[in-house]
Amino acid sequence: MSIFIDKDTRLVVQGITGRDGGFHTKLMMEYGTNVVAGVTPGKGGQTFEGKVPVFNTVADAVEQAGANTSVIYVPAKFAADAILEAADAGIHLIVCITEGVPVLDMTRVYPYVQEKGARLLGPNCPGLITPGVCKVGIIPGMLAAPGPIGVVSRSGTLTYEVVYQLTRAGLGQTTCVGIGGDPIIGTNFIDCLEAFERDPATRAVVMIGEIGGTDEQSAATYVKQHMHKPVVGFIAGQTAPPGRRMGHAGAIISGSSGTAAEKMAAFEHAGIAVMKRPMDVVELIRARM
C-alpha cells in the first residue's frame, strides 16, 4: 500500500517536450510509472519517445488517454494556468514541480483547485515516489526501496539524504512525499500524516521540516491528537539568521517566530522523536518499530 500514487496512477506530463519535462519523463517511465500522455500546446498528435501520445490540452489527455494524475514541468510564468487547466480537466492529483511560481498567483489558484476537489502537491516540490511501483516528479528512484516507512518533507535534497539513510539501513518506504518549500502550497504536512495514519502498510512516519511559518507546529498538534503511529522529525535551519530567506521562499525566520528551536520544542511536546542529525533517523525509527 501507499499514499496518493499507486499502480492505478495514469500520469499526464504537462510540458513533456521541454528539457526538464522530457528528461524526467524518461526516468519516470524507466521506473515503471504509467505515463499515458503528455501535453504541449501546438504539439498535439506527436508522440514522445515513440510511445506516449502528446495532446494540446489536459482535457484531451483525460478524455482520450484516461489520465488521472498530472505532473507539471512548465516554466514558472505558465505554472499557475497549468495547475488551473489540470483542475478544470478533472485531474485528481496535480503535482507541480516548477520552482519560482509567484506567491500571489498561488493565492488565486489554490482556492480554485480546492473547489474543484483536486489535490495539489507543490509548487516547487520534488514530487513523490511509491518505491517499486511508480514515481511522479524528480526524486531519484535508486534511493528508495519498498518498506513500511512514510516520509514527508518540505525539502528536496535533504529528503534524498534521509531516504538514502533509511534505505541503506534496510528501512524501506511506503511513499516519500516532498510537499515543497514555498509559502503557499497545496498538500501540507497534516494531509500527508492523515494519509499515512490511514495507510495500513505504513508503520512509522518521518517528517522533515525547516524554519519559517508554523506548519510544523500545526502538524505536531495533529500528531499529538490524532496519530497512533510513531513519528520521527527533523528541522533544518538551527543556524539560520533571522530575517533572511534561506533559499526556499518559505524558509525565513520572521521576528522570533518560525525558528528551529520553536519547532523542535513543538515536536517534543507532541511526542515526536527529534533527530539531531539526518543520520539519526535510522536509530530513532528502529527504537520505535
Place this chain on the structure above:
Amino acid sequence: MNLHEYQARELLKQAGIAVPPGAVASTPAEVKAIAQRLGGRVVVKAQVHAGGRGKAGGVKLADTPQQAEEIASKILGMTIKGLTVHKVLVAPAAEIASEAYVGVIVDRAQQSAVFMVSPAGGIDIEEVAAKTPEKIFRARVDARYGLLPHQALGLAFRLYADLAQARQAADILQKLYRAFVDAGASLAEINPLVKTPKGEIVALDAKIVVDDNELERRPNIEALRDETAEDPAEVVAREANLTYIKLDGTVGCCVNGAGLAMATMDLVKYYGGEPANFLDIGGSSNPDKVVSALKIITADKHVKAILFNIFGGITRCDDVANGIVTATRSFKVDVPIVIRLTGTNEKQAVDILAGVGMKALTDMDEAVKQAVAAAKGAA
C-alpha cells in the same frame, strides 16, 4: 527584494495614496536644496534595508536647511546594522494627532493575503502583536475578489470613529492593496498612517517587500533594485544564479538544495564548528556555477576550510567535480577542501577528482567532521 522607503512611497503615490512631498538625496548639498524648497521643518531619513533606523540615529528632524545639511552629512555614510547609508529621504516634518498601522502580507497559514491594522501605530508591529494582540485587527482577502469595500471600511472603523476619516482610511486600504498586487509584493505597509490635527489621513512611512519570483514579469520593479544597498558577495552570487548568505563562521559551505544546505550548516555547528555561509548551488548542475561558488566562498577571509555537500539528483556529481577541478586550476584555493558527493554520476565524479589527487567522501557526517577539524587545525 526589499524596496527603499522612497521607492515604496512612489509606488503608493502612483496608486493614488496621499503621500507628503519629499525627495531623495545622496549628498548634504542636495539635502539642503530640498529642505529649502520644502520650507519649514523637515525630517531626514536614512534609506537602508534595515529596521530600527530611528533608534540607530538614522532619522532626524531639522529646523533649517543648514541644519538639514549638517544632519545629512552625519547620516550619509553611517552604517546601520552593517549597511552603509548612501541615500536619505527629505520630507516635511508632519503634524501628528495620532498614528496607526496598516499593512497587507501574504499569510501562509491562511494561504492568502491578510490585512492587519492597528490603532497603535508608529512602533514595531510585531511588538504590538506579541504584547497587545487585541489591538490588531485582521481581514483575509480572497485574491479572486480583492479587498472588498465593506472589509476596507470595517478595518478603517477600527482606526477612526469619525465616518469621514474612516472613509479616507478605507480608500487608502483599497489603494494599498492595489499597490501590493501591482508590485507583486509579499508585504506592503504604512507605518505610521498619520491623522493630522486637521483630520487628514496621510501615509508617513512606507515599506514594500517584493516576491523575488515576480521580478521576471515586472521589469519596472526589478529596475528599482539598489545593489549598493546589498552585500556585494550576495550580488555576485545572484548574478551567478546562486543563493548565498554570509555568516560569521570559518567553515565555507557549498551545497545543492536549500534544505540540505541548512542541515549541513546545522551539522557543522553540531560538531563544534561555525558555518561561514549558506550557499545553495541550486538544481541544475553547471560547472561554471561551482567555479563562481568557490570564488565567493574563498573571497571571505574568515573561511578556514571549505565543505562541499552534494546529493546528486538533478545535479550531477561529475559536473560539480569538473567545476571544482576548473576552479582550483584557475585560481589558488589556500584552504583545505572537503568533498562529499553521493548520487547521480557519483563514480565519474570520484574518478575526475582522483585524476587531480583529490578525494571524495560519500558520508555527510564524516565530511562535516573532517571539515570542522580542518577549519580548527588552520585556526
